[in-house]
Every structure is written in C-alpha cells, then in structure tokens.
Amino acid sequence: MQKVLIAGGAGFIGSHLCKSFLSDSLGVICVDSLITGDEKNIKPFITNPNFKFLRYDITQPLQDKELSELDYIFNLASPASPNKKSQRSYINYPIETLLANSDGTHYLLELAKINSAKFLYVSSSEVYGDPELSPQPETYFGNVNPNGIRSVYDEGKRFGEAITMAYVRKFNIDARIIRIFNTYGPKMQKDDGRVVSNFINQAIEGKPLTVYGDGSQTRSFCYVDDMINGLKLAMLTLNTKGEVINLGNPDERTILELAKTIKQMTNSSSKIEFKELPEDDPKVRRPDIEKAKRLLKWSPNINLEHGLKKTIEYFKKL
Ligand code: UDP
Numbered sequence: 001m002q003k004v005l006i007a008g009g010a011g012f013i014g015s016h017l018c019k020s021f022l023s024d025s026l027g028v029i030c031v032d033s034l035i036t037g038d039e040k041n042i043k044p045f046i047t048n049p050n051f052k053f054l055r056y057d058i059t060q061p062l063q064d065k066e067l068s069e070l071d072y073i074f075n076l077a078s079p080a081s082p083n084k085k086s087q088r089s090y091i092n093y094p095i096e097t098l099l100a101n102s103d104g105t106h107y108l109l110e111l112a113k114i115n116s117a118k119f120l121y122v123s124s125s126e127v128y129g130d131p132e133l134s135p136q137p138e139t140y141f142g143n144v145n146p147n148g149i150r151s152v153y154d155e156g157k158r159f160g161e162a163i164t165m166a167y168v169r170k171f172n173i174d175a176r177i178i179r180i181f182n183t184y185g186p187k188m189q190k191d192d193g194r195v196v197s198n199f200i201n202q203a204i205e206g207k208p209l210t211v212y213g214d215g216s217q218t219r220s221f222c223y224v225d226d227m228i229n230g231l232k233l234a235m236l237t238l239n240t241k242g243e244v245i246n247l248g249n250p251d252e253r254t255i256l257e258l259a260k261t262i263k264q265m266t267n268s269s270s271k272i273e274f275k276e277l278p279e280d281d282p283k284v285r286r287p288d289i290e291k292a293k294r295l296l297k298w299s300p301n302i303n304l305e306h307g308l309k310k311t312i313e314y315f316k317k318l
Pocket of ligand 1: 081082083182193194195196198199210211212213217219255277278281282
C-alpha cells in the first residue's frame with residue numbers, strides 16, 4: 001500500500017486531501033499541531049485502519065516509526081488566515097507561521113530525502129503580494145512588503161519555495177511547488193475570518209455583511225474539490241519535478257459583488273456594512289492557470305454559484 005504524509009492534514013484543505021487519499025485506499029499519515037487545524041475535521045477518519053493522526057509541530061524534528069516508507073509528502077502546515085480579528089489568524093501566530101514554512105519545510109524535505117518520497121510544497125498566491133500584473137503568471141516575481149503585517153505569511157511562503165527548490169537542485173529531490181489561490185468550501189473554519197465563511201455566516205445569522213474598504217478589491221474563488229484534484233494531479237503527474245504551478249479559479253469577482261451574491265443566495269435581509277480595509281490588502285488577485293492546464297490537464301469545473309450553494313448548505317447544518 002502506498003503511503004502519504006499530509007502535514008497540516010487537520011486543516012481545511014488538508015482534511016479534504018486526507019479524505020480523498022483514503023478513498024483511493026492509500027495509507028494516510030496526518031501530521032498537525034492543531035494550533036489552527038481542528039480535530040473535528042479528521043474525526044470521521046480516526047477509525048479507518050489506513051489513517052493515522054500524529055499531533056506534531058513540524059518545526060521540531062519528526063521522529064516516529066510511522067514516518068518511514070513514505071511515498072508522498074504534502075506540506076500544507078501553516079496558519080493561513082490574514083484576518084487579525086480571528087484567533088486563528090497568522091497575524092496572531094507570526095513566529096509559528098514563519099517557522100512552519102521555514103524549519104517545518106526543512107524537516108519535511110529531509111524526510112522526503114531519506115524516504116526518496118515525492119514532495120509537494122503548498123505555497124500561496126500571497127507570494128505575489130499586491131500584484132502590479134493581472135492575471136498573475138508563475139513567472140511574475142510579485143510585489144511584497146518584506147516586513148509588513150502580512151510578511152510573516154508572504155515571506156514564510158517565499159522561503160518555503162526557496163528551500164524546496166534548493167533541495168531539488170542540491171539533492172535532486174522530486175519536489176514541486178503549488179501556489180494556491182483563494183479556496184472555499186465545506187470545513188472552512190467558521191471563525192477564521194476568511195471572506196466567504198464570514199459573509200455566509202453573517203448572512204445566515206442576519207448580521208451585517210462586513211465589506212472591508214469599498215469592496216472594489218477582487219479575488220478569484222476556487223471550490224475545494226477542484227483544488228484537491230489539482231493538488232493530487234500535481235503530485236502524481238510525471239514531469240512536474242521542480243515546477244511551480246498556480247492552482248485556482250480565474251473567475252474574478254469584486255468583494256462587493258461576492259457580498260451581494262451571498263446575500264441573495266441566502267435570501268438574507270442583512271445589511272452590507274463597510275469597514276476599514278486591512279493593511280497591505282491586495283487590490284486584485286486572479287490566477288493565470290495556463291501552466292496547470294498544459295502540464296496537469298487541469299482546470300476548475302465548479303462555478304462560484306454552485307460552490308457557494310454547497311458551502312451555504314454546510315454552514316446552515318452546523
Ligand atoms: N474581506 C472582507 N470582509 C470580511 C473578510 C474579508 O471584505 O469579512 C476582504 C479582505 O479585505 C480581502 C478579501 O475579502 O480583500 C479576501 O479576504 P480573505 O481574508 O478571505 O483572504 P485573502 O485573499 O486576503 O488572503
């Protein structure tokens with residue numbers, strides 16, 4: 001049986017990835033420190049004999065008999081929400097975020113080297129910062145504030161990319177870097193402050209939808225099932241070693257448009273309230289996915305309205 005290690009496996013995207021590999025009958029080792037991940041996300045798999053959960057902080061050297069004979073290693077372990085009002089935000093875990101992406105990635109790359117495992121580093125569209133070019137292709141170097149409030153995440157991800165490529169060049173590791181753009185869907189943390197989960201929960205609860213700034217900033221939202229397919233293809237497709245690939249949905253919307261769509265889809269009488277725009281909030285974000293289409297034959301299938309419908313149903317049931 002092939003074995004996959006998923007660091008950050010108790011998080012939103014990580015737990016969907018665990019589920020998907022379990023249904024392919026792979027052995028899944030989920031490593032998570034649970035500082036921002038949630039044990040609830042992996043509860044349905046705990047009784048599966050092919051699943052093992054190790055509560056570890058990847059910034060410490062990993063030692064466990066389970067961490068042998070690994071075929072694949074994914075590193076998704078990092079706080080990821082920029083919203084400082086949320087306890088789970090990387091703004092509230094600045095050192096942990098920097099170290100998860102630097103020391104943590106280093107230890108996992110060592111593990112990949114020892115096991116001759118394939119490695120995938122989950123980077124982010126945040127490496128493009130506040131982009132002066134749109135859509136963003138992988139060849140764009142970005143426009144990042146190196147010491148601003150978001151820098152712990154942006155520079156953490158940039159370091160993670162650098163060390164991953166250093167291992168490819170120096171040790172010939174079979175690794176790839178995936179830059180994921182805004183992703184949403186069931187199992188998003190209700191309280192992590194991301195725009196889709198905030199708006200849906202505000203709309204359901206009849207509270208004002210909090211649009212930051214004038215809502216003219218854009219994002220492009222990818223449904224989680226599409227993202228999981230892309231991540232798996234990036235790991236399993238031949239000829240992806242040493243490649244940097246964007247994954248996301250290029251359907252770009254303004255935040256105000258998103259608020260109106262969610263308000264309408266939930267039949268909510270909530271008001272739209274304008275709040276202060278967070279510091280260094282990117283004005284536009286849209287992936288150029290030509291490379292993913294060419295190398296992985298991947299493109300997203302689920303449109304925003306369909307994905308929102310499923311996400312609204314999930315939050316209504318909570
Ligand atoms: N945003 C908003 N209201 C909220 C949460 C977020 O207007 O309640 C905005 C935020 O300022 C940003 C966009 O929505 O422009 C996406 O924010 P999110 O935190 O989901 O992710 P980001 O793309 O900034 O990492």
